[in-house]
């Protein structure tokens with residue numbers, strides 16, 4: 001993976017946070033890099049009832065499906081008041097969603113001890129026991145390595 005494409009994906013995510021939410025408040029967004037180089041971004045709409053809110057990843061994830069293109073990398077960032085921006089690794093549900101794009105999708109996780117550091121890992125590393133491995137004839141063979 002070209003690191004410049006990953007950097008551009010992270011930059012697009014930060015750009016969305018800063019352009020959509022110019023106030024100095026807690027806000028986040030996500031960005032996904034598609035196989036053809038397209039970068040899609042998105043953010044979760046506010047909801048009165050938090051139980052109906054969605055992950056920031058939903059918009060770029062659905063956009064990739066709309067375009068019929070594979071996702072090759074995904075990042076979610078959260079800007080805190082003062083501008084500190086931390087990396088949020090994909091939640092369990094988003095890991096499940098991304099799994100349809102295969103075990104080699106790169107996902108951004110927070111560095112340790114510095115959560116502002118972007119560390120890219122293959123999805124397989126953050127979803128080591130994907131349930132579909134119980135169906136070896138139906139799953140991408142990359143999950144079985």
Ligand SMILES: [Zn+2]
Pocket residue numbers: 055056057090091092093094095
């Ligand atoms: Zn999620």
